[in-house]
Amino acid sequence: xxxxxxxxxxxxxxxxxxxxxxxxxxxxxTTRKAVSEATGLSVSAASAICGxxxxxxxxxxxEEDDRSxxxxxxxxxxxxxxxxxxxxxxxxAVGEVSGRISDYAGRPLAETRQKVDLSGQxxxxxxxxxxTLAGELVELAAQGSQEAPGKRLDKIVVAVQGKTHSDxxxxxxxxxxxxxxxxxxAPLAARLSADVSVLNDCSLMPEAFxxxxxxxxxxxxxxxxxxxxxxxxxxxxxxxxGKHSSAVEFGHINHLPxxxxxxxxxxxxxxxxAGDYAIWRRATGGEEIPGHRIPDADMAALADAARAGDxxxxxxxxxxxxxxxxxxxxxxxxxxxxxxxxxGSGAQAIDLLEPAIRRGIRESAVDGLGAETxxxxxxxxxxxVFDAGTAFxxxxxxxxxxxxxxxxxxxx
Amino acid sequence: xxxxxxxxxxxxxxxxxxxxxxxxxxxxxTTRKAVSEATGLSVSAASAICGxxxxxxxxxxxEEDDRSxxxxxxxxxxxxxxxxxxxxxxxxAVGEVSGRISDYAGRPLAETRQKVDLSGQxxxxxxxxxxTLAGELVELAAQGSQEAPGKRLDKIVVAVQGKTHSDxxxxxxxxxxxxxxxxxxAPLAARLSADVSVLNDCSLMPEAFxxxxxxxxxxxxxxxxxxxxxxxxxxxxxxxxGKHSSAVEFGHINHLPxxxxxxxxxxxxxxxxAGDYAIWRRATGGEEIPGHRIPDADMAALADAARAGDxxxxxxxxxxxxxxxxxxxxxxxxxxxxxxxxxGSGAQAIDLLEPAIRRGIRESAVDGLGAETxxxxxxxxxxxVFDAGTAFxxxxxxxxxxxxxxxxxxxx
DNA sequence: AGACTTTTTCCAAGCCTCGGAAAAAATGGT
DNA sequence: ACCATTTTTTCCGAGGCTTGGAAAAAGTCT
Numbered sequence: 001x002x003x004x005x006x007x008x009x010x011x012x013x014x015x016x017x018x019x020x021x022x023x024x025x026x027x028x029x030t031t032r033k034a035v036s037e038a039t040g041l042s043v044s045a046a047s048a049i050c051g052x053x054x055x056x057x058x059x060x061x062x063e064e065d066d067r068s069x070x071x072x073x074x075x076x077x078x079x080x081x082x083x084x085x086x087x088x089x090x091x092x093a094v095g096e097v098s099g100r101i102s103d104y105a106g107r108p109l110a111e112t113r114q115k116v117d118l119s120g121q122x123x124x125x126x127x128x129x130x131x132t133l134a135g136e137l138v139e140l141a142a143q144g145s146q147e148a149p150g151k152r153l154d155k156i157v158v159a160v161q162g163k164t165h166s167d168x169x170x171x172x173x174x175x176x177x178x179x180x181x182x183x184x185x186a187p188l189a190a191r192l193s194a195d196v197s198v199l200n201d202c203s204l205m206p207e208a209f210x211x212x213x214x215x216x217x218x219x220x221x222x223x224x225x226x227x228x229x230x231x232x233x234x235x236x237x238x239x240x241x242g243k244h245s246s247a248v249e250f251g252h253i254n255h256l257p258x259x260x261x262x263x264x265x266x267x268x269x270x271x272x273x274a275g276d277y278a279i280w281r282r283a284t285g286g287e288e289i290p291g292h293r294i295p296d297a298d299m300a301a302l303a304d305a306a307r308a309g310d311x312x313x314x315x316x317x318x319x320x321x322x323x324x325x326x327x328x329x330x331x332x333x334x335x336x337x338x339x340x341x342x343x344g345s346g347a348q349a350i351d352l353l354e355p356a357i358r359r360g361i362r363e364s365a366v367d368g369l370g371a372e373t374x375x376x377x378x379x380x381x382x383x384x385v386f387d388a389g390t391a392f393x394x395x396x397x398x399x400x401x402x403x404x405x406x407x408x409x410x411x412x
Numbered sequence: 413x414x415x416x417x418x419x420x421x422x423x424x425x426x427x428x429x430x431x432x433x434x435x436x437x438x439x440x441x442t443t444r445k446a447v448s449e450a451t452g453l454s455v456s457a458a459s460a461i462c463g464x465x466x467x468x469x470x471x472x473x474x475e476e477d478d479r480s481x482x483x484x485x486x487x488x489x490x491x492x493x494x495x496x497x498x499x500x501x502x503x504x505a506v507g508e509v510s511g512r513i514s515d516y517a518g519r520p521l522a523e524t525r526q527k528v529d530l531s532g533q534x535x536x537x538x539x540x541x542x543x544t545l546a547g548e549l550v551e552l553a554a555q556g557s558q559e560a561p562g563k564r565l566d567k568i569v570v571a572v573q574g575k576t577h578s579d580x581x582x583x584x585x586x587x588x589x590x591x592x593x594x595x596x597x598a599p600l601a602a603r604l605s606a607d608v609s610v611l612n613d614c615s616l617m618p619e620a621f622x623x624x625x626x627x628x629x630x631x632x633x634x635x636x637x638x639x640x641x642x643x644x645x646x647x648x649x650x651x652x653x654g655k656h657s658s659a660v661e662f663g664h665i666n667h668l669p670x671x672x673x674x675x676x677x678x679x680x681x682x683x684x685x686a687g688d689y690a691i692w693r694r695a696t697g698g699e700e701i702p703g704h705r706i707p708d709a710d711m712a713a714l715a716d717a718a719r720a721g722d723x724x725x726x727x728x729x730x731x732x733x734x735x736x737x738x739x740x741x742x743x744x745x746x747x748x749x750x751x752x753x754x755x756g757s758g759a760q761a762i763d764l765l766e767p768a769i770r771r772g773i774r775e776s777a778v779d780g781l782g783a784e785t786x787x788x789x790x791x792x793x794x795x796x797v798f799d800a801g802t803a804f805x806x807x808x809x810x811x812x813x814x815x816x817x818x819x820x821x822x823x824x
Numbered sequence: 825a826g827a828c829t830t831t832t833t834c835c836a837a838g839c840c841t842c843g844g845a846a847a848a849a850a851t852g853g854t
Numbered sequence: 855a856c857c858a859t860t861t862t863t864t865c866c867g868a869g870g871c872t873t874g875g876a877a878a879a880a881g882t883c884t
Contacts, residue, residue: 006452007427008841009488009870010583012419016871033831040418045872047832066789209872219655233840238648243631244781249745254776256669264778326669330742333661335655364666366676369656420872421839428840445862457841459863484861485849 016041017402020049021058024080025106025143025211025394031075031306050078054075058084058104058401063249080105081181085154087399088134089389091201092118093381094176094227097129099401100386101153105393107297109261110140111386122184130158130184153194155397158184159201159388166243174227175263177242197392198248201385202230203339206239208387210395220339221331224381225324225346225353227293228263229271237334248336253277253330255323263289273323276345283316296345314352321353325360328370332361337370343378350377428453430814433470434459436492436621437518437806441476443487462490470496470516470813497566498553501801502544503794504530504572505615505641506588506705509541512798513549515564518806523798524551535594541569542596542756543603565606567809569801570596571613573640578655580609587640587675604649606747609804612659612798615640617753619650620799622807632744632751635662636793637736637758637765641673641683644798663687663743667735675701688757694728708757715761733765737772740782744773749782755793764812801813812821 016039023038026031030038036046053059060081082103089209090099098113112133134153142151144373162174170184171177185196205222209215215234222232229251234238240248251271252264259268260278272278276294283288283302306313324346332338336344354375362368428449428451435450436442442450448458465471472493490639494515502511510525524545530538540573574586579701581603582596584590597608617634621627627646634644643651663683664676672690684690693699695714718725738756744750746823765807766787774780790796 004432006457006841007419007424009424009872012421012424012871014841015416015419019418023848024414031831042873044834044874045418045831048872051833070830073832073882075831119429232544236650244748248747249778252778253742253745254738257667257775266775266778267774322669325665330665331746333665333747335660336656363669363678364663364680366664366678403862410589421841424840424871435871443862454842455863456843460841463864483859485863487862548884579851621858 014403015051015147016045018398020053020397021047021080021402022211024059025398026213026216029062029077029079031077034076035078041384054403056084056188057081057187057194057403072267072364082107084150084401085267086138087155087157087390087393087397088153089138089386089393090124090130090133090156091385091389092130092158092171092174092176093201094118094161095135098382099137100390101134101141102390102394104154104394104397106390108386108390109144110137112136113382118156118176119178121177122179123184124187126182127184127187127191130188132196134192135203148184153192156192156196157190157200157204158192158196159204159385159391160186160198160203163247163249164198164200166241168199183225193256193294195396197396198393199389200230200242202246202250202305203232203239204388204392205232205343205384206234206388207391207395208384209341210239210391218339219246219336221339222341222343222384223324223328223346225274225320225342226344226346226381227276229274229324229346231331233335233338240375250327250330250331253327255326261287261289270323270327274320274327274346279316282319283310283313299345300348303352306349306352315350317349320346320358321356323358324353324366325357325362328357329358329361329364330374332365332370337365339371339374339376341384343381343384347377347379350375421599421770426815428457429461429465430810431812432458433492433814434623436471436490436591438628438811440623441474441489441491443489445487466490467796468813469493494519495619496548496813498551498563498567499567499569499805499809500801501798501809502542502545502568502570503797503801504542504583504588505568505613506530506573507714509545510794511545511549512802513546513553514802514806516806516809518802520802521556521599522549524548525794526550527737530588531590533589534591534683535596536599538589538594539596539599539603542616545604546600546604551727565604567805568600568604568606568608569609569616569805570600570610571616571797571801573613574612575659575661576610576612579651580611582610609806609808611653611801611804612642614662614798615644616652617644617796617802618646619804619807620796621646622651623678630668630751632753634753634796635736635740635758636756637686637732637754638756639688639737641686641758643743645747646748660743662689662739662743667737667738673699673701674716682735682739683697686732686739687760691728691732694720694731695725697724711757712760715764718761718764720806729761729764730768732758732769733770737769737774738776740769740774741773742781744777744785749777749785751786751788753788753789753790753796755796757768759789759791762787 010118019039020035023035032047032050035050036043057076058081061076062079082105084104086103088099088101096115100111102111103109130395160171160174161176162171165172171182173180182197189196202224219235224230231248231250234249252269254268255270256268260272261267262269262272277290278300280294302313306317362371425625431451432447444459447462448455471490473488476489494517496516499514500513501512508527513521572583572586573588575584577584582608586591596610601608609751613634628808631647638641643660643662646661664681667681667682668680672684673679674681674684674692689702692706714725718729723773755803770783774783
């Protein structure tokens with residue numbers, strides 16, 4: 001009925017514990033006093049909460065000879081306890097699955113990658129594949145350190161190229177798979193007895209910067225330009241998740257009515273100009289959509305040709321940049337001019353794209369606002385997705401721990 | 413530093429009081445028991461809070477012979493107390509200022525409207541004009557009821573055509589005014605000793621539905637099509653406010669690269685096809701932007717001509733619908749397919765626009781998603797803006813009351 | 825070794841909300 | 855007319871969390 005729910009002491013406790021955990025995510029190491037200052041809690045309350053979290057096993061006190069020449073009683077250093085949990089970020093892409101496992105402190109423990117032809121696979125096979133991948137990661141992590149062998153995962157995030165359900169339960173459609181509507185979260189959770197969330201890779205990306213001090217309070221967009229074109233948005237401090245498609249389908253925002261043919265069946269989408277296949281066909285004079293994915297090496301070669309003066313290649317990249325620029329201009333007009341984090345093969349060809357991108361923004365945004373927006377390059381897309389999935393998982397875990405707060409029953 | 417702030421008993425109290433007030437905004441009349449059920453608070457807590465709010469003068473108990481044939485002790489009816497405050501919604505448009513004053517219960521007390529040539533006015537004159545307008549409204553309201561004469565306003569919302577500062581302090585630019593960067597909130601607040609917020613009219617519109625049960629939890633867009641084209645968004649239960657321009661500049665989302673000339677100086681904006689002036693020049697074969705605002709009567713006549721079979725007029729409306737449709741398709745691709753509340757002169761010509769709008773959405777959104785989205789007409793734009801401004805003001809007032817909670821010192 | 829400084833812990837107090845019991849206010853049956 | 859029943863409201867003690875100040879702890883400086 002009512003939109004506003006009540007609040008009580010339990011929620012106060014959970015909220016404040018989460019505030020403490022959130023602070024630790026940002027600073028790595030802190031003291032009770034610093035927690036008090038960062039959160040606004042009284043020193044008594046901050047100290048009490050820290051004490052509880054240490055007893056819960058979420059935090060631990062470490063001896064660290066900071067030895068800054070300060071007088072007075074030195075603060076006890078507190079850090080997140082890696083042993084409190086484990087999360088995995090898995091990634092489903094065309095012809096490949098990969099993943100990273102991290103401990104509760106966010107330290108990566110292991111990564112793995114596996115080429116595999118997914119296209120014809122059923123949902124069960126895919127879930128089995130992911131379960132195996134997760135098992136491998138746990139195995140690899142166990143080799144690294146001898147403690148807590150065979151420990152289960154607490155939370156798994158699956159990042160998928162393509163459209164996912166907004167309830168994080170599975171895949172609606174993916175270019176990596178022939179089948180549609182594949183349920184992932186429930187069956188994978190049952191197999192691994194871990195919480196599973198399935199999200200679109202691009203819309204997840206802003207999570208990678210969740211605790212980065214230089215991005216705190218900043219709204220920005222992540223832009224993937226490669227075989228497809230996708231976007232993630234951080235607005236008002238929250239990562240945007242649509243109700244319907246879960247993602248900002250930037251690549252399918254119409255660029256030119258009745259324009260070039262896109263994989264989605266429509267005409268004139270941004271992707272139909274800026275996707276790898278679009279740049280390729282434009283440079284090679286085709287109009288069809290290539291049946292195969294253009295290898296990264298081929299795209300790199302094409303970029304080099306453009307740099308060497310190949311006119312068709314130059315024009316193809318310029319047209320791609322123009323479509324991206326107009327798309328960004330449209331987004332900026334709607335939302336706000338935003339800094340852009342760029343990744344994918346487009347980041348490698350940024351020298352060819354940037355002038356056209358900025359010109360496109362200038363021509364399409366009111367007062368050309370946003371044409372000078374910062375462009376931050378992150379060439380390693382996989383790392384970005386792993387960072388994002390891990391942050392998403394850890395944030396969710398923090399929330400659960402803050403709520404449940406199982407105080408460890410200590411001996412004597 | 414940290415993004416998460418602490419919570420304490422004060423915030424719990426404020427939050428729960430706000431939950432009670434929010435419930436009352438939705439139901440008009442309630443009882444302590446019903447409050448408990450709606451908010452999730454225990455009956456004791458709900459009763460205690462209601463008691464306090466009654467003593468604060470925000471709520472009052474009324475005798476109402478509901479006389480439904482129920483046994484048991486009848487609940488005491490509670491309603492918002494109109495005398496607890498007064499808010500005004502003012503509107504600045506091209507050649508006109510208008511306003512409505514309402515009591516704390518949201519009941520309109522008076523409205524006024526005044527044709528005036530604003531274009532060359534300075535900021536001081538504009539503020540003086542608004543102050544006079546507000547004074548008139550207070551006067552009119554005092555005539556209606558004899559109690560509390562000369563009572564001041566608690567909160568004023570100024571809705572403006574054009575771009576406003578995101579801190580709600582004033583106008584960046586408006587088609588109604590020649591001057592730019594006009595400070596409104598501070599000087600008007602000083603004159604009237606009331607809190608003042610300045611917002612874009614279109615982005616404010618979703619607030620009109622804030623407490624409407626049929627819109628609760630629903631994301632939707634409000635679309636104004638008239639002399640300009642603007643949009644308001646309600647996303648994830650919040651009315652979207654950009655950091656930079658405060659508004660979704662839907663009218664200036666690019667429709668066709670290098671297309672028709674727009675008032676903003678760019679080419680190909682949606683407004684350059686769908687604004688009154690754009691439809692007019694297209695129908696009359698011009699390419700220039702008319703120097704004057706096309707009167708509503710002329711637009712109505714043009715629509716009638718189109719209905720009577722005038723080909724140029726039909727084509728002009730169809731082209732406008734197409735641009736709107738592509739614009740919506742682009743928005744839907746980014747955000748989500750959303751129901752649309754349509755207002756402005758475009759609502760009067762919806763029969764001419766709708767087919768082209770839906771075709772445009774179908775051609776530009778992925779899978780044509782959103783082409784069948786509900787289109788809700790609200791022909792009275794002023795009423796919509798007043799509703800929205802009033803709701804915005806009352807919501808802000810509720811928040812302040814819930815926080816401050818000045819318990820009235822009762823005699824004896 | 826003693827004075828000083830800074831961090832941490834401890835304790836009583838204040839606010840909320842909660843749950844159950846008691847009171848209040850009306851209806852229905854005998 | 856009176857008593858049992860039903861439903862709403864109020865009252866009261868308990869529990870939980872934060873607060874502020876005092877006391878304790880753990881170093882540095884002279």
